[in-house]
Amino acid sequence: MSQIYMSGKKLFIPGPTEVRAEILDEMSKPMIGHRTEEFGQLFGRIKPKLQQLFYTQNDCLISTSSGSGFMEASIRNCVSKKVLNCVCGAFGKKWHSIALACGKEAEKIDVEWGSAIKPERIDEKLSSNEYDAVCITHCETSTGLLNPLKEISEVMKKYPDVLFLVDAVSSLGGTKIEVDKLGIDICLTSGQKAVALPSGIALASVSQKAYDKAKTIKGRGYYFDLLELKKSYDKNQTPYTPSISHLYALDRQTDYILNEEGLENRFNRHRQMAMMTRTWAKKRGMEMFPEAGYESDTVSCIINTKNIDLKAVKQKIGNKGYLFDTGYRKLNEKLNEDGKQTTFRIAHMGDIQEEDLANYLNELQNYI
Amino acid sequence: MSQIYMSGKKLFIPGPTEVRAEILDEMSKPMIGHRTEEFGQLFGRIKPKLQQLFYTQNDCLISTSSGSGFMEASIRNCVSKKVLNCVCGAFGKKWHSIALACGKEAEKIDVEWGSAIKPERIDEKLSSNEYDAVCITHCETSTGLLNPLKEISEVMKKYPDVLFLVDAVSSLGGTKIEVDKLGIDICLTSGQKAVALPSGIALASVSQKAYDKAKTIKGRGYYFDLLELKKSYDKNQTPYTPSISHLYALDRQTDYILNEEGLENRFNRHRQMAMMTRTWAKKRGMEMFPEAGYESDTVSCIINTKNIDLKAVKQKIGNKGYLFDTGYRKLNEKLNEDGKQTTFRIAHMGDIQEEDLANYLNELQNYI
Numbered sequence: 001m002s003q004i005y006m007s008g009k010k011l012f013i014p015g016p017t018e019v020r021a022e023i024l025d026e027m028s029k030p031m032i033g034h035r036t037e038e039f040g041q042l043f044g045r046i047k048p049k050l051q052q053l054f055y056t057q058n059d060c061l062i063s064t065s066s067g068s069g070f071m072e073a074s075i076r077n078c079v080s081k082k083v084l085n086c087v088c089g090a091f092g093k094k095w096h097s098i099a100l101a102c103g104k105e106a107e108k109i110d111v112e113w114g115s116a117i118k119p120e121r122i123d124e125k126l127s128s129n130e131y132d133a134v135c136i137t138h139c140e141t142s143t144g145l146l147n148p149l150k151e152i153s154e155v156m157k158k159y160p161d162v163l164f165l166v167d168a169v170s171s172l173g174g175t176k177i178e179v180d181k182l183g184i185d186i187c188l189t190s191g192q193k194a195v196a197l198p199s200g201i202a203l204a205s206v207s208q209k210a211y212d213k214a215k216t217i218k219g220r221g222y223y224f225d226l227l228e229l230k231k232s233y234d235k236n237q238t239p240y241t242p243s244i245s246h247l248y249a250l251d252r253q254t255d256y257i258l259n260e261e262g263l264e265n266r267f268n269r270h271r272q273m274a275m276m277t278r279t280w281a282k283k284r285g286m287e288m289f290p291e292a293g294y295e296s297d298t299v300s301c302i303i304n305t306k307n308i309d310l311k312a313v314k315q316k317i318g319n320k321g322y323l324f325d326t327g328y329r330k331l332n333e334k335l336n337e338d339g340k341q342t343t344f345r346i347a348h349m350g351d352i353q354e355e356d357l358a359n360y361l362n363e364l365q366n367y368i
Numbered sequence: 369m370s371q372i373y374m375s376g377k378k379l380f381i382p383g384p385t386e387v388r389a390e391i392l393d394e395m396s397k398p399m400i401g402h403r404t405e406e407f408g409q410l411f412g413r414i415k416p417k418l419q420q421l422f423y424t425q426n427d428c429l430i431s432t433s434s435g436s437g438f439m440e441a442s443i444r445n446c447v448s449k450k451v452l453n454c455v456c457g458a459f460g461k462k463w464h465s466i467a468l469a470c471g472k473e474a475e476k477i478d479v480e481w482g483s484a485i486k487p488e489r490i491d492e493k494l495s496s497n498e499y500d501a502v503c504i505t506h507c508e509t510s511t512g513l514l515n516p517l518k519e520i521s522e523v524m525k526k527y528p529d530v531l532f533l534v535d536a537v538s539s540l541g542g543t544k545i546e547v548d549k550l551g552i553d554i555c556l557t558s559g560q561k562a563v564a565l566p567s568g569i570a571l572a573s574v575s576q577k578a579y580d581k582a583k584t585i586k587g588r589g590y591y592f593d594l595l596e597l598k599k600s601y602d603k604n605q606t607p608y609t610p611s612i613s614h615l616y617a618l619d620r621q622t623d624y625i626l627n628e629e630g631l632e633n634r635f636n637r638h639r640q641m642a643m644m645t646r647t648w649a650k651k652r653g654m655e656m657f658p659e660a661g662y663e664s665d666t667v668s669c670i671i672n673t674k675n676i677d678l679k680a681v682k683q684k685i686g687n688k689g690y691l692f693d694t695g696y697r698k699l700n701e702k703l704n705e706d707g708k709q710t711t712f713r714i715a716h717m718g719d720i721q722e723e724d725l726a727n728y729l730n731e732l733q734n735y736i
């Protein structure tokens with residue numbers, strides 16, 4: 001077993017994920033002044049590494065918040081007329097709730113949980129010319145589904161005035177997302193998922209088109225005002241005091257991802273782990289929850305076809321030192337006629353290795 | 369010299385302040401699931417300790433953000449008609465900027481930097497019945513001035529429908545603020561000042577009156593929606609993934625403040641350090657920048673009456689391993705006829721001890 005596990009319970013939940021010891025060590029480095037040259041150097045070192053991670057020439061902003069913060073930033077800064085939210089699970093629903101909470105006009109494409117958002121549905125909606133932005137979840141953590149970004153990006157290119165806003169919280173860092181090739185205006189993620197940082201930091205690439213839109217919008221607020229963040233970013237600063245500890249960790253972890261593991265190796269490892277999980281589930285006579293062909297490489301959602309008491313599994317494997325995850329919210333609450341939960345999830349993202357996952361699956365099959 | 373210093377440069381700036389080794393150690397503890405019982409226990413342990421620190425029975429909410437985040441929350445959730453911002457320095461000005469950035473109607477009381485906000489000025493404004501909230505900075509970090517909260521609270525009691533919103537970022541934890549006695553509706557602070565945590569976490573007490581007001585306001589947004597935070601708070605949770613590392617640190621540091629040092633001892637230590645600094649400045653023939661009688665116990669702003677080249681001081685004492693701070697923004701940029709900066713600041717807040725400050729002042733007087 002690899003030496004990654006730090007906590008009492010090994011995390012196979014879709015975030016927070018396990019954080020390597022050297023990254024945890026970075027978190028305990030002493031404070032520095034956030035208006036010093038030393039801070040500017042730290043911030044300046046991180047910027048180009050994030051651009052590599054996001055495959056972009058756009059700015060990659062950093063927020064001391066969860067990924068939800070950058071979802072709100074996207075909505076506040078990029079929506080004036082109306083936003084189109086693509087909902088195929090809990091996090092697509094979250095886009096819509098945030099839009100409404102910000103007082104924006106919003107409409108949604110609503111498909112059954114577990115189904116993918118098809119590009120033609122977006123095309124159909126956008127042809128009415130009512131929208132200034134489309135919000136979509138790349139990996140829907142609640143259902144283990146990966147929406148077809150490439151195909152959707154082809155549709156988006158037909159509507160150059162409509163901003164393309166992507167929640168890549170549980171995919172970026174585990175799945176390749178070529179932001180510039182795909183023409184994504186805002187691509188946001190959280191540290192505590194496939195990037196394998198401690199929770200508390202969010203990252204987002206922002207296009208010039210998104211900044212230009214923001215300039216036309218009043219009431220953007222302060223903390224999530226992209227133009228304030230940009231002004232400071234250009235000076236290697238933040239508008240307000242950031243979590244300096246997380247910046248130390250991010251600086252080290254981006255070195256690790258880019259130069260020690262390498263991006264392609266990282267994506268391959270995630271794909272391997274996803275395939276291991278799917279094969280394991282199939283062998284055990286179970287099926288994947290998401291629509292075939294749209295399974296995520298970072299988190300698997302599996303149907304409880306064997307009518308297993310998942311609460312008991314959680315307890316038993318918990319005693320073995322693993323944190324097991326049943327379905328998310330609506331899926332977790334939905335019980336079958338025998339009163340059993342209908343899905344469970346296995347996260348295989350971040351810095352866990354194939355052998356860690358193999359050990360987990362071996363242990364799990366004592367109960368499933 | 370005490371064992372507090374962790375970094376290359378000892379921080380005598382008003383935040384981030386020095387963080388003790390055992391608190392930095394907490395930051396490097398492994399992640400846990402934020403929807404687990406273990407997390408609920410951690411969160412539940414912190415709540416009553418924050419209520420002690422804030423001298424309140426109100427909820428004490430926690431945000432993964434800087435203190436500015438809770439300033440925005442205060443404005444978004446508590447202002448429908450118009451807000452009155454009290455400006456006597458850079459952070460009072462920030463209240464006003466945030467209100468405008470959130471699209472709120474706002475007016476300000478503007479006094480010269482270094483002067484205090486007098487209660488009668490607030491009384492006069494509120495008598496017009498136009499306002500639903502007053503925003504004030506307790507300790508104005510930019511000028512080392514402490515506004516007279518007690519006297520102001522007497523005026524506020526005449527206007528029970530007007531919310532009393534206090535930025536206590538650089539005072540709380542170093543100066544006693546009895547939230548309930550003063551009738552403060554929102555009292556907010558940042559971790560990285562007198563509470564001596566790593567930057568990245570903010571705390572705020574919130575009254576029922578503030579929640580009730582929030583219920584009447586649309587477009588509160590998501591990340592800083594006090595009602596969402598409250599809903600989760602009551603279940604020992606957060607609406608979105610928080611910085612778990614900071615919660616570990618907060619849990620330990622509140623134990624230290626309340627049970628090891630003790631609140632009264634902590635406030636006395638801050639008062640002693642402030643008096644040491646004022647005496648030192650006076651002996652060196654210099655005067656305090658803030659209006660007499662309103663000097664802060666956590667940060668001193670001193671007038672450069674000796675016409676010293678402060679940039680050179682910063683460099684020289686920097687070589688000795690200390691981070692020196694000149695005035696803030698406007699005060700920093702303001703030069704006298706000889707081209708010298710006109711003020712400098714000495715922060716004496718958080719966990720540094722009298723002997724640390726004495727050593728710093730001893731070193732400083734080689735150059736000042």
